[in-house]
Amino acid sequence: MPATSVAPSAQRILGLYATMARIRAFEEATDRAAKEGLVTGAAHLSIGQEAVAAGICGNLRRTDLITSTHRGHGHTLAKGADPLAMMRELFGRAGGTSDGKGGSMHIADFSVGMLGANGIVAAGLPIAAGVAQGKRLLGEDVVVACFFGDGAVNRGPFLEGLNWARIYDLPVLFVCEDNRYAARTRTGDMTGGPGPAARAQSLGVPAHAIDGNDIMALDALAGRLVEDMRPGGGPQFIHALTYRQRGHTVADPGTWRPADERAEFMEHDQMRIARRFLIENDVAMADIDAVETAAGDEMAVVYDTAKDSAWPAAELAARDVQDIGGPA
């Protein structure tokens, strides 16, 4: 069936599906690289969670801003960063997003509004609030999306950041990407009360719980909320329930979780859900496959190119420490 007869809504989802496919291909390449010793530090994969990154960032402008987490490759890619620069960063090579000085946990691309992954859980909430406050002071209307995991809801900055965005009425879209595990611990076992959305509501931040594996629902919700927040709207909160298909890091196969739980979520995989929707909406299978093939091909080139990239020059180690009192 020619693409011209496909409804705009399905075309849009096909575009988001392409983002998800690129993230998954990037993460698979990262996993392979880690096993081959090319990723020397920790890397946290977002396989199984791609829809959250694609659905939120797909509703942001280039001038909008995001903060991310230690599991931030997907957010970075979805916001528009160059995957080659990202992969070089993971490999610690010259030409990486941070000159190879940050690695996976400090991936950032300010040129596309991605203000940094963070190795500290929940650190992004206060930062995102301040980004929105700073932009308001400068007279610039932007929306700030703040990604964090379910583990973050048990740290103090979660409360402080939400309260802050509420009292100053800041346009921050808080996105709790709940993959059900905080490192190796089931988050539900460590979280009192009815959960993240209720905590946000208790601070006066409107909260919306959603199936984080359903890209169609995510896209619709994010679109509506971002529209409401622009310009001048206050904070919103999304609790997106998803599943981390892999372990905590690339070094963790994640097989310690119950087999039936993993099987259930492999079945509820967001790529499958999206494919089903696309097929039901007259997108040709060949077009869907072409998107996946293109993503795989792109990341294969990224992998090979990053692998052949040089190490950073030694003098970079002492650069960008500080202007005054930096290394001589």
Added chain:
Amino acid sequence: MSKMSYRDASLAALHEEMRRDPAVWALGEDIADGGVFGQYHGLIEEFGASRIVSTPISESCIMGAAVGAAMVGTRPIVELRFADFALCAMDEMINQAAKARYMFGGQARVPVVIRQPVGMWRSSAAQHSQSLESWYVHVPGLVVLAPGTPADNRGLLKAAIRCDDPVIYMEHKDSWDMTGEVPDDDDEVTPIGVARIDRPGDDVTIVTWSGALQVARQAADAAADKGISAEIVDLRSLWPWDQDAVFGSVEKTGRLLVMHEAVKVCGFGAETAATVTETMGDALRSPARRLGAPRIPIPYAPPLEDLCRVRVADVMTIFEEMKL
């Protein structure tokens, strides 16, 4: 020059720098109401609630929000009220503010001034009295300033606000009412990393900063009565610190005493004494010495609290041991 208090000198700096640059703003508890020590008095009238932002008691978010706002082009002045409370914002200061520029490969700058008043202030006890400057000097990425006079509290605060690096700015709580001559010129800032010879002398070098400067002055007076000429070097900037000024003074006197209010163990005096010894130990006519607080929490009762203070008598004892 005008005579003004250490507090009013900092207020003058804020007025001048906030007029000069609309991206400068301040945030912290009670600051729209003047701040806990009156060091923001009246700013709300001129600059309004969008630039003088009173906040909840949320130290992590005060500091974290400042990091975010700084990364997108504003210049926040963070008021943490007491250096002791700053510890609630350690992640945001150390893992975020100090490292964002480096770990993002130079994509970010974090031009924040982090004001955190330090020091003993009668009977404020263990959680409102600390001087933790050496902790911050240890962290790459931070500038650490500790003004000891009204003139420097204006000039260094102005320099800190104009600095593109995160600056830990430590005012001494016992100094707010101290008065002194302060320059009037808008453009006169105190350069960061340059020490000030508070008093010239020939026999011994006293390196000090912040509240201990006052004790050093009294000790130098007492020493003068005994015919000992002490030179006082007020570092005022702890990172970077003015090694040349210290070396030059020790070259002349051949004796070094570093005195500070902070705990002596691992205090910045250790760094100063070690650097002088490594670099020019042969010039020392007697071993480099340090004076600081004992390694105990600051007690409440005045006679016990006084045991934590560096005293003139201790300086005189050290001078005797130096055979002065």
